[in-house]
Amino acid sequence: MDENVSGQIEALRTPDLATAASPRHPLAPLTPAEITAVVAAVRADPAFGPALGSASDLGVFFETIELLEPSKTTLREWRGDGAIMRAARANVFRNEEQGVWQLTVTLDPPAVATRQFVAGARPMIQLEQFIAIEEIVRTDPAFIAACAERGITDMSLVCVDPWSAGNFGLPDEDGLHLSHTFCWLRTRENDNLYAHPIGGLNVVVDIKRGKVLRIDDHGVLPVPMAEINYESQFRDSFRPPLKPLDVVQAEGASFDLQGHAITWDKWSLVIGFNAREAITLHDIRYDDRSVVHRASLAEMVVPYGSPEPGHARKNVFDIGEYGLGKLANSLKLGCDCLGHIAYLDAHLTTMTGEIYTIENAICIHEEDSGVLWKHWDFRTDRAEIRRGRRLVISCICTVGNYEYASYWYFRQDGAIEFEMKATGVINTTACIPGKPSRYGTEVAPGVEGHIHQHAFCARLDMAVDGECNSVVECDTEAVPPGPDNPYGNAFFLTEHTLHTESEGARRADPAKQRFWKVINSHALNHVGRPVGYKLEPRNVITSFLSPDGPSGHRTAFMRNHLWVTAYDPEERYPAGNFMNHSSGDEGLVKFIAQDRGIEDADIVLWHVFGLHHPVRPEDFPVQPCISTGFMLMPNGFFDQNPALDLPPDTNRASKRHGASSCCHG
Ligand code: CO
Numbered sequence: 001m002d003e004n005v006s007g008q009i010e011a012l013r014t015p016d017l018a019t020a021a022s023p024r025h026p027l028a029p030l031t032p033a034e035i036t037a038v039v040a041a042v043r044a045d046p047a048f049g050p051a052l053g054s055a056s057d058l059g060v061f062f063e064t065i066e067l068l069e070p071s072k073t074t075l076r077e078w079r080g081d082g083a084i085m086r087a088a089r090a091n092v093f094r095n096e097e098q099g100v101w102q103l104t105v106t107l108d109p110p111a112v113a114t115r116q117f118v119a120g121a122r123p124m125i126q127l128e129q130f131i132a133i134e135e136i137v138r139t140d141p142a143f144i145a146a147c148a149e150r151g152i153t154d155m156s157l158v159c160v161d162p163w164s165a166g167n168f169g170l171p172d173e174d175g176l177h178l179s180h181t182f183c184w185l186r187t188r189e190n191d192n193l194y195a196h197p198i199g200g201l202n203v204v205v206d207i208k209r210g211k212v213l214r215i216d217d218h219g220v221l222p223v224p225m226a227e228i229n230y231e232s233q234f235r236d237s238f239r240p241p242l243k244p245l246d247v248v249q250a251e252g253a254s255f256d257l258q259g260h261a262i263t264w265d266k267w268s269l270v271i272g273f274n275a276r277e278a279i280t281l282h283d284i285r286y287d288d289r290s291v292v293h294r295a296s297l298a299e300m301v302v303p304y305g306s307p308e309p310g311h312a313r314k315n316v317f318d319i320g321e322y323g324l325g326k327l328a329n330s331l332k333l334g335c336d337c338l339g340h341i342a343y344l345d346a347h348l349t350t351m352t353g354e355i356y357t358i359e360n361a362i363c364i365h366e367e368d369s370g371v372l373w374k375h376w377d378f379r380t381d382r383a384e385i386r387r388g389r390r391l392v393i394s395c396i397c398t399v400g401n402y403e404y405a406s407y408w409y410f411r412q413d414g415a416i417e418f419e420m421k422a423t424g425v426i427n428t429t430a431c432i433p434g435k436p437s438r439y440g441t442e443v444a445p446g447v448e449g450h451i452h453q454h455a456f457c458a459r460l461d462m463a464v465d466g467e468c469n470s471v472v473e474c475d476t477e478a479v480p481p482g483p484d485n486p487y488g489n490a491f492f493l494t495e496h497t498l499h500t501e502s503e504g505a506r507r508a509d510p511a512k513q514r515f516w517k518v519i520n521s522h523a524l525n526h527v528g529r530p531v532g533y534k535l536e537p538r539n540v541i542t543s544f545l546s547p548d549g550p551s552g553h554r555t556a557f558m559r560n561h562l563w564v565t566a567y568d569p570e571e572r573y574p575a576g577n578f579m580n581h582s583s584g585d586e587g588l589v590k591f592i593a594q595d596r597g598i599e600d601a602d603i604v605l606w607h608v609f610g611l612h613h614p615v616r617p618e619d620f621p622v623q624p625c626i627s628t629g630f631m632l633m634p635n636g637f638f639d640q641n642p643a644l645d646l647p648p649d650t651n652r653a654s655k656r657h658g659a660s661s662c663c664h665g
Contacts, residue, residue, distance in 0.1 A: 024259035026070050026084045027270040027282040032347045032355045034107055038065050038088045039353035041110035042103065048092060048112070060101070061351040063091035063123035064323065066274040068104055071569070072293065072467065072602075075283070087113070093123045095208045098175055100578060121578035122177040124276070124323045125162060126351050129207055133162040133179050137203045140212045146201055150220055157186045159193040161400050164321040165204065166313050167581050168550050177580060178213060179205045180313050182427070187227055192425070192621050194401060195228040195447060199430030202310040218309040221430040224446030230425075230622040247339035248653070253366055255391060257342050262364065264391040266642075267410045271362060271393060273346045278325040278395050279362060279406060286414050286642075290463045291533060292632070297324070297406060297420070298459035298606070299574045301555050303545055304427070305451040306439035311429060314450070315551035318399040320579030327397045328361045336396060337363040363394045372412060372643055386646040388412050401425045405625070413643045419629040422454055422611060426619050441615040449615030453541055455558045457574040458630065460605040461567060464637065465523040465531050467602040471498045471564050472519055472532070475512035499599045501592035504564030508537035516562055517635055521600060526639040534635040537561050539628040541610040554584035563588045563606040566596035574606050 030038070042048045043059060050059045068087040070078070078084065086107045093100045100121040104114045137143050137160040144155060152158060165178040181203045184193035199221030204214045227234070255264035260271045266287045272280035277296040284292040297319065304314035318324060326348055331337055346361035372388030391410040396403055403424035409417040426449040429440070436442040440450040462469050472495045479490035495517075498504045508514055519532035540561045545552035547559070557563070557574040565571060565588070573579075576586025588606060611628045618624065634642070 025261045025270050026075065026078055026086070027067070027272055028260035029273050030065065030067050030086075030088055030347065032357070034086065034088065035065050035347060035349055035355055037107055037110040038090055038105045039349065041105050041112055042090055042092060043353070044110075045112045047115070048101070048103075060092035060094050061123075062349050062353050063093055063100060063126070063351075064275045065090045065349045066276075067272065069272075069282075069294075069569070091123065098122070098177070102577075118578060120175075122580035123578070124321060124326075125164060125179060125207065125580065126323075127326050128351050129179075130162050132210065133181065133205050133207065134160040136205055136210055136212060137181055137183070140203070140215075142215050143201075143203055143212065146215060146217050147198070150198060150201070150223060152185060152198070152223070157188075158198070159184045159186060160203070162205070163314065163400075164316050164580055166315055166550060167554065167583060168313060172214065173204070176213065177207045179207055180310075181205060182310070182429075184428075185223055187225065190231055190233065191227055192229045192231070194425045194428045195444065195621060196223050196225060197428045197430045197447065198223055200310070202313075216310060222432070222446060224430060224433075224444065226445065228444050228447075228621045249340040249366070253340045253342065254389075255342070255364065255366065257364065260344065262391075262393075264366070264410065265389075265412055267391060269410075271344060271364075273325055273328075273344070273362060273395075275325040275348045276319060276323045278328055278397055279393060279408065281393070281408060284416065286634075289465055289637075291414075291416070291637075292460060293463040293467075294459070294461040295408075295416075295418075296459055297418075297456055298572065299457045299557065299579075300324075300404075300610075301455050301558065301575065302402075303453055303455070303543070303551055303555060303558075305544065306429075306437060308437060308439070311439075311450060313551075314427070314452070315545075315555065316399075317554075317575060317579040318402075318404070320573060320575055320582075322399055324397045324399070324404065326356075327399055328358050329396045329398060329403075330358055331360045331363050331396065333360075337365060337394075339365050339367070341365045361395055363392070365392055366390070367392055369409075369411065372646065373641065384648070386643060386648070387651070388643070388646075390417075398424065401427055407629075412646060413641065414634040414638060416632040417629060418458060418631075419627055420454075420456055420611075421625040421627050422613075423623050423625045425622055426615055427452075428620075441617065443615060443617045443620035447620070449619065451614045453543070453610055453612050454628070455541060455543070455555065455608060455610040456628070457557055458605075458607045458609075459572070459574070460535075460607060460632070462518045462533070462603060462605055464518050464533050465520045467567075468522055468600050469518050469520050469603050470530075470599045470601075471504060471562075471603065471605070472496065472517045473498060473506060473514065474517055474534070475509065475514050477512070497599060498564055499597065500595050501563075501565055501598055502595045504562070504598050505560045505588075505592055506562040506564075507559075508540040508561045516605075518603075518605065519636075525636045527636075529636050531637045532635045533632050533637055535562070535605065535607060535630065535632055537607070537609065538630060539609040539611075541612045550584075554579075554582055556584060556589045557587055557606070558608055558610075560588075561608050563592065563608075564598045565591045565604050565606065566594075566598055567602040567604050571604070574608075 162179040165180040183198040185196040200218040202216040269284040270282040280296040342364040343360040344362040346358040369388040376383040396405040405421040431448040433445040440448040479485035519530040543558040
């Protein structure tokens with residue numbers, strides 16, 4: 001989109017013509033009424049409506065419709081006079097042309113404001129296409145024949161997962177929008193299909209034409225037929241249940257949720273949501289001091305390590321190629337979420353422009369987080385203890401076989417934590433029993449799970465006490481033994497300011513205990529130092545992909561653990577805007593080629609972290625949550641422990657275990 005779009009939209013800024021459906025905050029996601037208005041505006045535009053003379057032509061399909069977030073300037077003005085400007089981004093595509101239209105749409109009045117055609121771009125694979133792809137494969141005569149060769153005749157039990165195809169330079173795939181599928185078998189209804197991989201059989205589907213392009217039959221492997229299930233219906237017995245552990249908040253929760261704006265303890269923020277990133281958080285403040293302007297999980301990719309036929313293509317961008325938000329679960333009270341819960345629904349759109357609502361998509365609640373601080377003075381036998389509590393904002397998204405559960409935690413000491421829990425079912429393939437490849441682990445006889453990684457990239461548009469921030473790299477150094485270090489114990493912290501984007505591409509260095517600090521040199525704390533927040537790279541991973549390979553080239557963002565860029569609202573995704581079949585030339589590598597200054601500037605941090613996952617037998621048939629994430633922790637932002645003012649309190653409901661606890665006395 002051209003750089004003047006924000007300006008053009010702002011020229012159309014009008015006071016809020018409030019309707020019952022209008023949101024309270026300019027950063028709140030689009031309402032169903034607004035989405036409907038966007039769809040109508042696009043359909044009414046002669047360039048995108050039904051083709052003349054064709055009653056059956058629906059015109060364009062919708063990839064995503066989301067809020068066009070107001071500029072920082074507009075938000076500042078809004079704080080002043082309360083006027084709201086609302087506009088949307090819409091990505092639309094046609095089956096007949098290879099590319100995606102990026103539109104901006106005003107809502108008042110509803111009209112397409114700007115348009116840009118990105119030739120060659122492919123839209124995200126849509127949820128509605130998952131089932132369609134499976135059906136296309138299952139009904140293909142050549143595929144039916146390949147299954148028959150493997151002794152499979154009941155096609156209703158065959159399952160096909162619609163993996164993204166990557167960009168492998170195969171001549172017959174050039175210019176198409178494809179899914180490279182993997183197949184499994186159920187033995188009966190609800191049986192765990194991933195226990196029965198149909199190895200060696202991949203079908204390449206032309207998504208837009210709705211047909212099979214090619215069947216890659218790499219040879220017959222025995223399909224493991226032992227049932228290995230996790231659903232309760234398949235179990236005869238369960239371990240004895242534990243006694244109830246109830247989270248009771250008799251007086252309700254301590255947060256105040258007004259539409260999508262939430263305040264809790266000293267925190268305030270706005271909760272957004274879109275089809276691609278799922279949860280987005282905005283205008284995060286502590287005690288009304290700004291910390292982060294916008295935070296989201298902007299991309300993730302899952303590279304697999306096997307070079308074997310078919311499997312070498314497994315390198316999925318679950319956010320950029322599918323959209324995590326559209327795959328969010330409708331959460332269940334008492335199961336996904338424990339305690340006193342507030343939910344927000346997510347309103348998205350189908351390909352054909354109908355409202356697609358995920359009820360209870362975002363879970364908001366409080367948790368006890370253990371002791372926050374304590375000291376016992378042994379001389380006086382006096383102890384001061386404060387328990388901490390945290391606000392949790394979360395959602396769970398299912399991408400094919402895997403679940404990704406995102407948790408944002410806000411702590412009373414000013415720290416913000418992000419945790420990603422991965423669960424669900426590992427991707428499986430068939431192997432000769434007892435002889436897995438060196439690229440995998442045999443998790444059950446004849447069932448292999450390949451080594452892989454889950455690389456995540458958080459986009460953190462920082463605003464530590466304002467927009468002008470810098471990043472300081474902090475390493476710890478030992479002093480060489482000598483006159484300055486007579487006992488060999490000396491070590492100290494060094495600080496190095498990162499000046500330019502090329503200098504801002506950094507890797508973690510555990511040998512130097514490296515971390516990064518986002519500082520504001522215009523705001524000093526009580527010892528005269530710039531206020532700051534530190535980012536500790538606690539969960540970094542190293543990519544094993546060759547940078548020159550087709551997957552390695554597209555996962556360039558994985559090569560560093562921190563990237564710092566000058567703020568540009570159109571630089572949103574670290575591997576590029578359109579990830580299906582992407583060339584790998586877009587994203588962070590291109591952003592930093594501008595080599596803009598990042599010192600004392602409005603900057604964005606891109607933190608890459610992840611899970612290194614050599615599969616364990618215990619990850620099957622359903623994987624216990626494995627966890628990764630990062631923390632933003634105040635570092636000189638406050639003059640002292642900001643949680644000193646927590647009132648002393650004792651939880652009266654707590655009881656001693658033992659005989660007396662049974663007497664309720
Ligand atoms: Co995994």
